[in-house]
Amino acid sequence: MNVDEELEDLQERIEDEIPGGIAISDVEYEGPELVIYTSDPKKFADDGDLVRDLARKLRKRITVRPDPGVLTDPEPAKDEIDGIVPDDAGITDYDFKPDVGEVVIKAEKPGLVIGKHGSTLREITKATGWTPDVVRTPPIESSTVDNIRRYLTQESDERKEFLRQTGRRIHREETSDDEWVRVTTLGCGREVGRAAFLLSTPETRILIDCGDKPGTDETPYLQAPEANPLQSIDAVVLTHAHLDHSALVPLLYKYGYDGPIYTTPPTRDLMSLLTVDYLDVAAKQGRTPPYDSEMVREAIKHTITLDYGEVTDIAPDIKLTFHNAGHILGSAVVHFHIGDGLYNVGFSGDIHYDETRLFNGAVNDFPRLETLFLESTYGGRNDQAPSQEEAEEKLIKLIRKTHDDGGKVLIPAFAVGRSQEMMIVLEEAMRKGRIPEMPVYLDGMIWEATAIHTAHPEYLNDDLRDRIFHEDENPFLADCFQQVDEGTEQRQEIRDGEPAIILATNGMMAGGPVMEHLEMLAPDPENSLAFVGYQAEGTTGARIESGRDEVRVPSSDGRSETVKIKMNVYSVDGFSGHGDRDELISFVDEMNPRPEKIFTVHGDEGKTKALASALYQNFNMRTISPMNLETHRFI
Amino acid sequence: MNVDEELEDLQERIEDEIPGGIAISDVEYEGPELVIYTSDPKKFADDGDLVRDLARKLRKRITVRPDPGVLTDPEPAKDEIDGIVPDDAGITDYDFKPDVGEVVIKAEKPGLVIGKHGSTLREITKATGWTPDVVRTPPIESSTVDNIRRYLTQESDERKEFLRQTGRRIHREETSDDEWVRVTTLGCGREVGRAAFLLSTPETRILIDCGDKPGTDETPYLQAPEANPLQSIDAVVLTHAHLDHSALVPLLYKYGYDGPIYTTPPTRDLMSLLTVDYLDVAAKQGRTPPYDSEMVREAIKHTITLDYGEVTDIAPDIKLTFHNAGHILGSAVVHFHIGDGLYNVGFSGDIHYDETRLFNGAVNDFPRLETLFLESTYGGRNDQAPSQEEAEEKLIKLIRKTHDDGGKVLIPAFAVGRSQEMMIVLEEAMRKGRIPEMPVYLDGMIWEATAIHTAHPEYLNDDLRDRIFHEDENPFLADCFQQVDEGTEQRQEIRDGEPAIILATNGMMAGGPVMEHLEMLAPDPENSLAFVGYQAEGTTGARIESGRDEVRVPSSDGRSETVKIKMNVYSVDGFSGHGDRDELISFVDEMNPRPEKIFTVHGDEGKTKALASALYQNFNMRTISPMNLETHRFI
């Protein structure tokens, strides 16, 4: 049965299932969803269980859309909705999208717009014909999130056509009767950086991640025949937004790829933020960026977002599910179910197994999983990290001491993840009186990244999510946080002012506003510099951490100058987005089910091998440290 | 430097090296050889060491060709040659090829045409301008060999253009500065049949073997992206002519491949014989052959033959050398040297390590070899074979007994290899009086295959080669051998005649003339059936060997009939083209140098794994039983 026949068949079955008198005008795949077009959206909304029952019977994800002609005009519709939704829902904005018959409603309390089991939503549709899509009014405005929403509205015709084609491709007839599953490691084999894997079956090819290798111009082996032609790849699946996983995803569109990217909503937003910044940094450093920002927009246009736990058909023979990875906002462990019970393979992406200040611990519970690709960043024999408590204790002590000395604490941090973690730790310490009250300055993209975090509170850990829902407890809104948005002048004021803490990017002092703070604060022995993350070889951060008392940094006039380091230098281990060795081993130990085979990747050669050997010895499973350009077959 | 610049440069260097007054009109690559065109072929021939010295200095294989204008006409040239070459050289034929300025001289004693260190050859060139190419007048006419020679002469213009293009491709500039070496197993991973490997570097892709899987329609995974587009493969390298290695080589030309096949001269001839027969058998069995005989001719036209030990550039970064494999005529262990000392990888093809009646033992001595792909046909724990002596003893006994009973011995045998081995054994036994004198009938392609063996005596073991050079000792010319060429009538005469031995194809009784002999001889309890080779599951041979006293065979009218087996059935183990388990292990044990890694292939799953584990335990080397569609990287 080809797609057209299948859709006709589905329309007949739907017409049989639903009450008489509801007219179905069309049934179409749009991305992984089955969309039912009807001239009777109100009747459809009458029966609260109708769509759910249909979805269960047809085993499809179903969306009902009104035919354009049957919609109430936006202005009267707005009034109707205002009448239906209780006032304390706090609706702040409406966005009507006639092409899909949807109205995006921004509200401070989305639950009150949704109603019990979606009853309020159905009332809205019954009254107006529009399908409401409720989003939380973010407590902090994010220009990234706003731009993406605006851009997608503007491109909605093209996006709709893209979704239709993708839907048809996903549901195409299978043509091969051969059965095999294999994975080619295109990057991050025995190295950190340029994560990229190709999962292939006789029917389908999926690219997982496509990152850069920081500090080098090495890219994943996209030119390998396994990945070519790029046009014929079915889907790109992105585990998280870090550049070593995402930086070269937009490049694929420059090379002719035109298919979907599946990822979580926060990863889409963070990818947009980080890749645009990646292009800026390249330009500032006088390098030619591998693509321009138009390609980032292409990537956004082709992104289909999925929440954790949504089992989704992405090819005739492959179902994809994302699970929380505990690493950064939206980060996912990726699970592929292949064939009809044939095989299951997972990719950990980067994981943190223990719960952290920001996130729940990584998921290691699956219906089935035979093979896992596991990150090994801290897989080495000596990669034991202090506990979060010890790390926080050390940080608090050094802040107290510096404050007592009348100095300032400079903390280099990447905008996404570590900065938010520091904010939570500092806000709590200040609130509980463990450190004196003082300003915490945020310099760089930290505030924008924080805004994206608060736009997706359901991706944060349970405690943090609850606090963000209550504006007065939202730690990110605490008074101590002050954005630096006036450049050098403001930084000089900070230097000349009272004791303070400064979080500034980037986290390895390889550029960014942290450099100016360093220059200003380094000569004063009362100040402190606190490293809270890994300093890669060759960076200024690494040089200072190794004990140099003088470093050369780029000066504001483009040349370089020498900075004498007289401030105190501390290294605070124990904050990390990655699980340490024990955590990685526990992640496997406690997996349910335990996989038959583990491929250790995303770690230096020695660490991937050390972790492989530890897992083999502890659990007697087959372990492999694949090299780039190797292909292993599972069935 | 591109190829044109390189050739200009070479021409200048050659002009500098050779004595003044010899005009070089052109220098061109033709396949792996550098061809020097000159209007002074006679002067070139003056200095016996000139070409050798040039070859050493330029590190190239060099051929000198006269410009067409300077050649003596064929008739007077023939007279000149007759005058130069001693009469007892026994010249039987001349074949002048004006396009390359070569004259092929067939002689019974080629050594006398060549002269000491090639002195007579040089005299011929000095006198006539023609470059002589001396071949032995084969003791038995082979239509295969004759047809190939005729066909290549007829296609010489096209072939010359092909060689020129191939030469330029081999010597193209390297474009990649990346360094890696990997091999994809496209067939014969954990199975016997459909041998095929793809060796790839950033610069080059080489396909090693492309066989069928007897009894199935499974082909190598040529559709894998690693192998595509087939047009971009640099070279096909063929280990030997057995169909599980060669059957689908001609198919590559149907699929658009247009490049060279490198193999030994006997393998080219046997491949032609066996693939044409493969098409015949398919047609007779009512199957659609995957290609037609035109594609076999294409394959022949694109074959570049290399003798054992000739180190040959086949790509900018790859040198190929064939070594004797001891398995069938022309069979080779293939050695690749990659980059400038970067890596060495070998493919055993099928091997016999001990010397046999026909061949020297397989070579396991290499300048360097880091990774070996090793056949595992008899790699299982219990794959111990009796010695050749025991096997011969058993065969002789059963022949004597059958003769004494007044019966006939039917020996099913494949035309290539086993038949010639039986001929040697039977001839010697009869000559030494160990079995009575009686006719040995040869039915099927045995005689033609034997002719190909005698056309390439230098590929046989030392003893057999020497005997073939002396006509009166050539065992294949013994009086006892009689070809069956009159079909059913003659077979009936044999049945009704005196005691005799019948060698008939095919070796597993899966068709061929052996079936008619079986039908005629089976009912008589005085006759014997002797299996001297492996009987694959599902064949009539296997059914009889397993003890059935009745089998159904196709009758001459196309239907099938039942044959009652009343003749004696014997299985004689110990004749095999494959080394047994001990031999495979000794092959590795005595390798020089011993490789770091061994991939066990070309064996049932259990045997590849058993051999891998034995080699790992004995020699503590890394061993892997790759699956089809897996790619392993070495550097």
Ligand SMILES: [Zn+2]
């Ligand atoms: Zn990461």
Ligand SMILES: [Zn+2]
């Ligand atoms: Zn990473």
Ligand SMILES: [Zn+2]
């Ligand atoms: Zn063979």
Ligand SMILES: [Zn+2]
């Ligand atoms: Zn074979």
Ligand SMILES: [Zn+2]
């Ligand atoms: Zn043997």
